[in-house]
Amino acid sequence: MAPPLSRRALLQSAVLAAAVPGAAGAAATRATAAPPPPPRSWTVQPFALDEVALGDGIFAAKRRLMLDYARGYDVERLLQVFRANANLPTGGAVSPGGWEGLDGEANGNLRGHYPGHFMTMLAQAHAGTGDPLHADRLRTMIGALTEVREALRHDPAVLSTEGRFGRATEQLRGSYQYVDLAVGALPRAVTFSAWVRPGHDGAWARVLDFGDDTTRYLYLAARNAAGVPRFALTTGGPGAEQGIDGTAPLPLERWSHLAVTIADGTGTLYVDGTAVARNTAMTLTPADLGTPAHHWLGRSRFAADPVFAGAFDEFNVWSRALTAAEIGALQDGPAAGTPAGRGDLASYDFEETGGGTFSDASGRGGTATLRRTWGGPSHPGFLAAYPETQFIELESMTGSDYHRVWAPYYTAHKILRGLLDAYLATGDGRALDLASGMGDWMHSRLAPLPDAVRQRMWGIFSSGEYGGIVEAICDLHALTGRAEHLALARLFDLDRLIDACAADTDVLDGLHANQHIPIFTGLVRLYDETGEERYLTAARNFWRMVVPVRMYGIGGTSTGEFWRARGVIAGTLGDTTAETCCAYNMLKLSRTLFFHDQDPAYMDYYERALYNQVLGSKQDRADAEKPLVTYFIGLTPGHVRDYTPKQGTTCCEGTGMESATKYQDSVYFKASDGSALYVNLYSPSTLTWAEHGVTVTQRTDFPREQGTTLTVTGATAAFALRLRVPSWATAGFRVTVNGRAAEGAPVPGNYFSVARTWRDGDTVRIDMPFRLRVERALDDPGLQTLFLGPVNLVARDPATSYLEFGLYGNAALSGDLLPSLAPVPGRPLHHTLDGVEFAPFFEGTEDPTHAYLRRVEPTVVFGTVDSGVTNPTRDNGTTLLDEVWAGAPFDDKGTLLTRVRSVVAAWVSEGRLPRADGQAVLRTAQRALYVP
Incomplete structure (x- = not known):
């Protein structure tokens, strides 16, 4: 469903304003953006977060803890992995760690997801509190991500840093950049010399690698498996290497000088001017390689080896073996001023502070070029905290291997969702431009693939997980109205799952729960955009396959992240039950289904999971570095909840940040025609219903209080007040209006309607005794x-x-x-x-x-x-x-x-x-x- 023209005009003006760095652009980013109109298929609509204010109570107390984290955490840390991917300065920021870092699980293959969650949290926090600090932090992140995308669009550029002698070039860990030299054939006798400042202790990262393939090559590694430098030469692969190993590791973040000489069957390795190892039985010489196909600084021909992270200063190659004295003299200043002079085969000072090439001072004119191991994005809209290779490799995968590819489209979803929320919260057109570009890039990537390839991809556990990306893309389409974006949403259809659930065939046993729950929220939104009934039918049926037959008492689902057979509850209890992300996504699905069918069971479930698992997943203490949210909630006897799982920054801590800043999102809904107000949850709050010119204030200490009071103030307005009667309210649910009993008999598990013309000061009291x-x-x-x-x-x-x-x-x-x-x-x-x-x-x-x-x-x-x-x-x-x-x-x-x-x-x-x-x-x- 395309948005009206006024929305398109707003989009165009916002994007244009963001593109102009003057005052008009700055002013545009100060305003929030009007959301697109709700889908016509919704018979009930939510209120915006800024229309419902939380009052004091258990929700406000939990939110306060998360807001302190949102205000205090350094967003520069969140941006570190994005900037590193583009080899942009990181300002010394340290990534959050855990899953959001290069050293996290599966080598950080999920990095980028956590900043997306954080943007959503900030957007919700800004909407819910009005605190401009949250919007300012969002603009900082949007600006940085705009710079990252721009850098990724172009060939790599030099990141200059302070060198051993003058300037040097830095290759950030995570940038996957290396220097491609033009050296040519090597003689029998040679000397290699390089100043390096390692930034990481990964084994087998190359200082240099010259050769053809993984059979014929020579290399100098900063660290071998034992952590010490190694030089090797071979024409027969790793098993035939003739090598020289150092005796001590190179220090990190300090300049070290490495040199290797080869002549007359002897190879010598020097560290900081001192010979540390020698091989006197070398039968191979560099000349035996002929003219190597590549001459690289920082890259290995072995795909599993890390790219060198750190900095390079002077690199020289001489066509002779320098003497020990000559190598010693290289410690004191640039080679040009020493007895050795510049290398006659290659000589690079790395004094350049811009561009993407390095000049050769050897006299041979062999210009070196800065490159990425993965080339570059296939489309200018690409934005991620790691190379596009994860997305590319997924297309040929046939089985799960999250150490190789870990849910790249899941990560893309979190970034996309965060950008959309940031745009709506701040009005910053750059956020929408980034989101739209991501949609264009994904469409260009996925549309040419055969349907069978996509079906295989989406069915792979973990690697093919894409989270709620369909919902986000549908929301993107509602903002842009572009046909490509709606077409993109349908490219994620997992037909065998959709068809089975549409036929009410339960196929959930053995499936990864959180990989599949958000799929169905996306299907409901696809129904909204396309009118295709099978999407909505599948989602309705799926919900009943989880609630209550795979639901624990607290509202959670899954054991060890997976579903088992329906009806098996006691048989699945363990330390890894009830993944918190599952509860978050089941709440979203229940809420979205309610917009179409006002089945009280959806809100009964919502109350159950919100008041128990979601609230209970947040620890009741402040922390400046962690959101303190559970991953699993073990339901075994004596279980102690872990609020800092897996070193932090997991998916559940991300959704936990979001949950804690939108507790008010489903307290009230309105009928699409404005004829009714649904009170779904009993929570201290104030609703501003501008459409009717009224404010509804709910005062309660529920659930410590067994009831609530609602007061209507403002203009006279006619509407039905529909009060949810929880299914557990079997001890009596009593409603009085201005002190007089309301007509009718409330029925547990239904809504009780009070229809009247409301006037300023009208008060409704609800008593619901607990049993x-x-x-x-x-x-x-x-x-x-x-x-x-x-x-x-x-x-x-x-x-x-x-x-x-x-x-x-x-x-x-x-x-x-x-x-x-x-x-x-x-x-x-x-x-x-x-x-x-x-x-x-x-x-x-x-x-x-x-x-x-x-x-x-x-x-x-x-x-x-x-x-x-x-x-x-x-x-x-x-x-x-x-x-x-x-x-x-x-x-x-x-x-x-x-x-x-x-x-x-x-x-x-x-x-x-x-x-x-x-x-x-x-x-x-x-x-x-x-x-x-």
């Missing part, structure tokens, strides 16, 4: 998790086996199990049972917790009176007490006794309970006292 209830694991009813209203209660205990508890002993006539627990004074939602504390899951502590417990009701007990009769069990795990209390709520004791008689009679008639025991159970029930 303690259990949720049974689908595959093991005896393994249960506790809920008090929406809040998952976890036991805090260091034991590493399932804790055993009975809960029926003092159950209320209402069926509420809470009377069996004792409240902790002064600590809302905290209780104890048998000396063990139960606390809300959402508290981000490092206490060992038990999210699931083993339910044990060994004898039949009513009102704390024990009958002494063993509580019998059916083959499916259901006990006699389970069947009795399944009839709750009971109006009075008589109703309960009727239920007990009925259940006892059935169990006696089935031979599962002796008649005498049945009579003892009845007598116990009759004399027991009950909580109402």
Whole structure:
């Protein structure tokens, strides 16, 4: 669906303003950009983050911790890997590390994703708080990324640095740059001399590599496998190398001089003017290589070897073996001023401060050229923190190998999403220009591929993961209206998955969960843009394949990142359950589906996952260097949450940053025609509904308070207030308007509508008493998790086996199990049972917790009176007490006794309970006292 002309005009003016570095461009970047109109297919629409302000409460407290991180973290560190990729100055910034660095898992093949998350966080933080600092930081990042893309568009340029004698050229780690020399054939006797300042300790990075292939070559490596310099010459490959190894590592970030002489069967290696090793049995000479096909500084013919990171100063090659005295003299000044003079075969000073070539002072005119190992982008819109090779290699891969290729389109999604959010938050047209260029580049890369190749790519675990890129591309298309961008979104179709889910065929067993969940949010947006029903149908069906059959009590899903068979909950509990990214993406999908179908189940799930896993994934303490968000949340007994997983900067910490700055995004929705306001979540907040000229303020300490108050102020407006009645609200959901009971009977798991003409000062009070209830694991009813209203209660205990508890002993006539627990004074939602504390899951502590417990009701007990009769069990795990209390709520004791008689009679008639025991159970029930 193309946006109206006014949006295109806005886009054009924004991009033009960004292209002009004068005052008009600067002014344009100060304003936010109007978002495109919502899709016509949405029957319900969200409010923008700046239209809903969070009030004090658990969400604001969690957000405050993340906002402190957003303000304090150095964005120059986030930009380091992008600048390094383009060999631009990094200002000494150190990358965040973890997955967002060259030394991270799989050699940093996911770098660039975290800055994308960070941009989204800043955009949301700016919208939610109005703090201009967040927008300023976004503009810094946008400006830097614009410079990076511009540098990548062109051939490599010299990055000049202070040298050993004058200037030198620097090759940043991650730039994959090297110097291509023009030397020609080498004589039998030769001397190589180079000043180097290594910036990394990677083994086998070449100072020089002359040769044809991996069979005929000579090289000088800064470090071999033992960490010391090595020179080698061979015409028969690695096994036939004639080498010289140094005795000590070269220091990092310090200038060292390396020299090698070869003559008369002897090779000598010098370090800083001193001969450190000699090989007197060299039968090969450089002349045996003939005219080498390449003469490189910094690059190896072996693809697995790293590119040299650091700086080069004077490089010389002489057609003779210099004396020890001559090499010693090279330590004191430029070669031209020493007895050796300049190299007669090659002599480079590296004094150039610009351009992409180096002049040869040997008199041979062999100009050297700065190059990238991967050439350069296939399209000028390319933007990434690593070479395009990951995208290229994916096209020929047939199996998973994330050490070689790790989800490049996933990383592209995070960058694209961050740029789009940055554009909407700041109005900076450069961000949209970067995003649009990325779309153009991806289209140029993917459109020519045969469909079979793309289908294979997207089906490869991890390497082919592309996250929510389809959703982002659809949003890009809504801004640009360009047909290529909509066509690009459809190039990510994984047909076998879409078709199976559209046919309601569950194929999730064994799939990587977070690789696939965001696919379906993208499919819903594709439906919005194309009207193709199979996209929406597939997403609806998929949601039901996860909720509740693959869902843990806290709302999370997956074990060890993967799904197992539906209905297997107890059988999948472990230390690596409930990946936090999965909860983030399931919330997005639930929200997006609700825009089409106002099924309360979507918002019931949203509340469950938000109030439990998402809140509980954020640690309740400040940290200037880490967002402190879980990756996995282990649901095994005694699990302690890890808030700094895998050295930080994982995907889950990225989505965790986003979650903590958009807690208010689904509190309220509006009907597309403005006729209704949906109140989905009970959270302290203030909604500004400009369309009706009203403000709706929600005051509550929910979930510590079992209710909320909404006040309407402003203009007179007619609309229906649709209040979500949570499915757990079985103890009564009462609504009053200006003190009078609202008409109608609220039904749990539905919306309760109050339609009227609202006037300034109208007040709506909602009371929703909580009950303690259990949720049974689908595959093991005896393994249960506790809920008090929406809040998952976890036991805090260091034991590493399932804790055993009975809960029926003092159950209320209402069926509420809470009377069996004792409240902790002064600590809302905290209780104890048998000396063990139960606390809300959402508290981000490092206490060992038990999210699931083993339910044990060994004898039949009513009102704390024990009958002494063993509580019998059916083959499916259901006990006699389970069947009795399944009839709750009971109006009075008589109703309960009727239920007990009925259940006892059935169990006696089935031979599962002796008649005498049945009579003892009845007598116990009759004399027991009950909580109402």
